[in-house]
Amino acid sequence: MNNGSPKVLPDLIERARQVGAKLYQGDRASQALGMRVLDTTPGCARVAMHVRSDMVNGQRVCHGGLIFTLADSAFAYACNSHGPNTLAAAASIDFLVPAREGDELTARASELWRSGRSGLYEVEVTNQRGERIALLRGRSHQVAGSNLEP
Amino acid sequence: MNNGSPKVLPDLIERARQVGAKLYQGDRASQALGMRVLDTTPGCARVAMHVRSDMVNGQRVCHGGLIFTLADSAFAYACNSHGPNTLAAAASIDFLVPAREGDELTARASELWRSGRSGLYEVEVTNQRGERIALLRGRSHQVAGSNLEP
Amino acid sequence: MNNGSPKVLPDLIERARQVGAKLYQGDRASQALGMRVLDTTPGCARVAMHVRSDMVNGQRVCHGGLIFTLADSAFAYACNSHGPNTLAAAASIDFLVPAREGDELTARASELWRSGRSGLYEVEVTNQRGERIALLRGRSHQVAGSNLEP
Amino acid sequence: MNNGSPKVLPDLIERARQVGAKLYQGDRASQALGMRVLDTTPGCARVAMHVRSDMVNGQRVCHGGLIFTLADSAFAYACNSHGPNTLAAAASIDFLVPAREGDELTARASELWRSGRSGLYEVEVTNQRGERIALLRGRSHQVAGSNLEP
Numbered sequence: 269m270n271n272g273s274p275k276v277l278p279d280l281i282e283r284a285r286q287v288g289a290k291l292y293q294g295d296r297a298s299q300a301l302g303m304r305v306l307d308t309t310p311g312c313a314r315v316a317m318h319v320r321s322d323m324v325n326g327q328r329v330c331h332g333g334l335i336f337t338l339a340d341s342a343f344a345y346a347c348n349s350h351g352p353n354t355l356a357a358a359a360s361i362d363f364l365v366p367a368r369e370g371d372e373l374t375a376r377a378s379e380l381w382r383s384g385r386s387g388l389y390e391v392e393v394t395n396q397r398g399e400r401i402a403l404l405r406g407r408s409h410q411v412a413g414s415n416l417e418p
Numbered sequence: 419m420n421n422g423s424p425k426v427l428p429d430l431i432e433r434a435r436q437v438g439a440k441l442y443q444g445d446r447a448s449q450a451l452g453m454r455v456l457d458t459t460p461g462c463a464r465v466a467m468h469v470r471s472d473m474v475n476g477q478r479v480c481h482g483g484l485i486f487t488l489a490d491s492a493f494a495y496a497c498n499s500h501g502p503n504t505l506a507a508a509a510s511i512d513f514l515v516p517a518r519e520g521d522e523l524t525a526r527a528s529e530l531w532r533s534g535r536s537g538l539y540e541v542e543v544t545n546q547r548g549e550r551i552a553l554l555r556g557r558s559h560q561v562a563g564s565n566l567e568p
Numbered sequence: 569m570n571n572g573s574p575k576v577l578p579d580l581i582e583r584a585r586q587v588g589a590k591l592y593q594g595d596r597a598s599q600a601l602g603m604r605v606l607d608t609t610p611g612c613a614r615v616a617m618h619v620r621s622d623m624v625n626g627q628r629v630c631h632g633g634l635i636f637t638l639a640d641s642a643f644a645y646a647c648n649s650h651g652p653n654t655l656a657a658a659a660s661i662d663f664l665v666p667a668r669e670g671d672e673l674t675a676r677a678s679e680l681w682r683s684g685r686s687g688l689y690e691v692e693v694t695n696q697r698g699e700r701i702a703l704l705r706g707r708s709h710q711v712a713g714s715n716l717e718p
Numbered sequence: 719m720n721n722g723s724p725k726v727l728p729d730l731i732e733r734a735r736q737v738g739a740k741l742y743q744g745d746r747a748s749q750a751l752g753m754r755v756l757d758t759t760p761g762c763a764r765v766a767m768h769v770r771s772d773m774v775n776g777q778r779v780c781h782g783g784l785i786f787t788l789a790d791s792a793f794a795y796a797c798n799s800h801g802p803n804t805l806a807a808a809a810s811i812d813f814l815v816p817a818r819e820g821d822e823l824t825a826r827a828s829e830l831w832r833s834g835r836s837g838l839y840e841v842e843v844t845n846q847r848g849e850r851i852a853l854l855r856g857r858s859h860q861v862a863g864s865n866l867e868p
Contacts, residue, residue, distance in 0.1 A: 291476030297484060300472040322450040325494065326441030326565075332506045333490035334447060337483025344475065344482075356482045357686065358707060360510035360660060360810050362838050362857065364831050381814050381850065386657065386709070388812050388853070403830065403838070405855060407658060407707070407812065409686070415476075507836065508857060510660050510810060512688050512707065514681050531664050531700065536807065536859070538662050538703070550681065553688070555705060557662065557808060557857070559836070591776030597784060600772040622750040625794065626741030626865075632794075632806045633787025634747060640783035644775065656782045660810035715776075 280310045284349035287415045288313065291348060298341045301334065305345055311379030311389075313345035319371040330367035332402075339375045339391040339404040346377035347387050347408035348415050354387070359406040365399055372396040377406075385410035430460045434499035437565045438463065441498060448491045451484065455495055461529030463495035469521040480517035482552075489541040489554040492525035497537050497558035498565050504537070509556035515549055522546040525554075535560035580610045584649035587715045588613065591648060598641045601634065605645060611679030611689075613645035619671040630667035632702075639691040639704040642675035647687050647708035648715050654687070659706035665699055672696040675704075685710035730760045734799035737865045738763065741798060748791045751784065755795055761829030761839075763795035769821040780817035782852075789825045789841040789854040796827035797837050797858035798865050804837070809856035815849055822846040825854075835860035 288308030292298065298305075298315070301323075306314040317338045325331040340356060347354045367373055377391040391404040438458030442448065448455075448465070451473075456464040467488045475481040490506060497504045517523055527541040541554040588608030592598065598605075598615070601623075606614040617638045625631040640656060647654045667673055677691040691704040738758030742748065748755075748765070751773075756764040767788045775781040790806060797804045817823055827841040841854040 293476065294474070294478065295476040295481075296472045296474050297481035298475065322446045324444075324446050325448065325491075326443065326445040326498075327494075327503065327505065328444065331445075331447035331487060331490070332494075332509075333483065333487025336486045336490065336509075337481065340481070340483035340486065341475075344477075348476075353477065355477065355516075356513055358510065358512045358658065359482075359486075360508065360855070362508045362831075362855070363506055364833070364838070366505075380853065381812075383814070388814070400831065403855075405810070405812070405853075508808065510705070512681075512705070514683070514688070530703065531662075533664070538664070553680065553705075555660070555662070555703075593776065594774075594778065595776040595781075596772045597775050597781035622746045624744075625747050625791075626743065626745040626798075627794075627803065627805065628744065629805075631745075631747035631787060631790070632809075633783065633790035636786045636790065636809075637781060637783025640781070640786065641775075644777075644782075648776075653777065655777065655816075656813055658810065658812045659782075659786075660808065662808045663806055666805075 283351055284308045284310045287348055287351060288345050290415060291345060301337065303338060303341055308345045308349050310349050311346055313342045313349065313377045314374060315342040315345065316374045319367050319369050319373060321369055324369050332363055335367060335393055335402050336361050338373055339393050339402060342375035342377035342391050343389050343404065343406040346379060346389050351414050351416055352410045353413040353415055354408045354410045357407045357409040359404055361402055361404045363402050365401050367395060367401050373401060433501055434458045434460045437498055437501060438495050440565060441495060451487065453488060453491055458495045458499050460499050461496055463492045463499065463527045464524060465492040465495065466524045469517055469519050469523060471519055474519050482513055485517060485543055485552050486511050488523055489525045489543050489552060492527035492541050493539050493556040496527035496529060496539050501564050501566055502560045503563040503565055504558045504560045507557045507559040509554055511552055511554045513552050515551050517545060517551050523551060583651055584608045584610045587648055587651060588645050590715060591645060601637065603638060603641055608645045608649050610649050611646055613642045613649065613677045614674060615642040615645065616674045619667055619669050619673060621669055624669050632663055635667060635693055635702050636661050638673055639675045639693050639702060642677035642691050643689050643706040646677035646679060646689050651714050651716055652710045653713040653715055654708045654710045657707045657709040659704055661702055661704040663702050665701050667695060667701050673701060733801055734758045734760045737798055737801060738795050740865060741795060751787065753788060753791055758795045758799050760799050761796055763792045763799065763827045764824060765792040765795065766824045769817055769819050769823060771819050774819050782813055785817060785843055785852050786811050788823055789843050789852060792825035792827035792841050793839050793854065793856040796829060796839050801864050801866055802860045803863040803865055804858045804860045807857045807859040809854055811852055811854045813852050815851050817845060817851050823851060
């Protein structure tokens with residue numbers, strides 16, 4: 269993902285950080301759900317969310333859609349970290365253990381593969397005890413435009 | 419899904435309606451996102467959501483996670499409509515067309531297959547112009563307990 | 569998928585037929601598995617396969633990989649039917665009912681959506697009694713070249 | 719996956735080996751495709767396949783279905799390694815790089831999670847140069863019976 273020269277890697281890391289900060293500014297959905305972007309590095313991102321009382325479903329566990337949304341945010345920050353405007357094309361999620369009100373969830377997204385305009389990302393969602401809550405795999409598609417254009 | 423006798427079908431329909439009403443009472447997540455359960459019938463459900471300004475992401479389109487959440491709610495109402503407590507085990511979504519602030523989205527879930535404790539559901543999300551926004555396929559797993567127990 | 573003029577539809581149908589015939593000529597894998605391409609129309613294809621004794625796994629049912637392969641062939645004929653060279657990018661399958669030695673399986677692929685270089689296809693695999701054996705959803709990606717170039 | 723006592727781990731390893739050997743005896747599909755089970759350990763398996771000339775499709779690359787079949791075999795050996803009879807319920811695959819005639823493919827399956835009768839497995843398919851060809855994720859479902867019963 270970089271040519272290893274002394275200058276390139278810091279540039280890529282700085283760009284990933286800038287994209288993360290810029291995207292979060294406009295990301296009203298992640299903000300409204302109380303998500304915090306812990307870090308964005310090239311191809312990777314970590315996002316945290318506290319399971320609030322208004323995130324629980326009729327079965328008294330965290331709505332699976334909101335677990336997906338947390339993972340999808342981490343996926344979005346990871347796949348946009350290279351600069352070009354990139355969208356989620358598809359994603360699949362496996363729910364392993366329920367999350368509950370009061371839980372602290374962290375989603376870690378990492379790039380599995382990237383070629384042309386397509387990419388593949390793995391996201392692991394864990395709770396405050398380190399238990400794996402869900403695993404998401406997402407396919408991204410790069411579209412026109414850059415995340416760093418004004 | 420019923421033996422065709424004059425009494426059974428109305429009973430199944432009434433049970434699906436009751437489960438939907440009871441689940442929605444405790445479904446604070448779907449409520450907080452402004453979702454409305456339009457109807458629940460045996461194996462099926464329709465849920466609507468208005469894309470609010472706090473549902474938009476850093477790329478100025480509706481956060482894909484919230485489209486998933488809408489579809490996942492419809493999936494949950496559909497797979498619980500038979501009575502037993504049933505959870506989403508896994509789901510995959512394909513995002514076809516972006517949704518935007520102000521859009522009116524409707525998710526229609528229908529049962530593809532059910533055997534033992536497992537089920538498979540298809541959910542189509544459309545906007546107010548009837549355009550297909552996303553397609554979700556979800557696998558459910560029945561656990562202990564009933565949705566109609568006190 | 570066509571503009572409705574009297575000439576265009578027959579042309580698209582003829583092209584789909586030609587692509588199907590040309591692809592099958594080189595498709596040694598589908599041939600070796602005894603698959604028969606029943607028809608290819610724009611965005612759609614039907615492929616049949618007899619479950620032979622050498623298609624059974626250690627659990628005495630048809631190897632799920634070969635059910636996938638049948639569905640994947642139908643997917644390939646459907647997504648290539650428009651002319652441009654198109655590959656499967658990803659696919660997910662749900663296995664509903666086991667298939668057994670001697671069964672006659674038919675895979676029906678149909679296009680759910682197509683935009684730019686991407687497409688989404690649904691494939692249903694049924695047996696000789698019309699039972700649904702498996703459901704596949706595949707995402708295609710158009711690459712360089714045409715299936716009708718010499 | 720074991721209680722760490724000196725005797726239990728060797729027993730689990732021996733059982734996985736026995737299940738692998740017994741399943742392969744009846745696995746005419748994997749045999750007919752020239753697959754070799756390299757090893758089966760608790761929750762894991764490695765299976766290799768040479769891409770023969772009769773495995774190529776109309777686009778002159780290895781039929782994606784046969785790549786899936788290789789991965790699915792590794793998945794089956796991994797999820798059955800604990801003893802109970804276990805079937806693939808669903809699987810999703812991402813095709814990353816085409817495989818070609820003459821390639822030597824290896825599928826490595828490993829268990830991500832197991833709970834009750836359900837399990838989740840990751841399978842990586844690589845070629846002789848160590849390039850990642852495909853990634854499969856599979857969900858297993860334990861049914862009645864044991865792989866070691868006569």
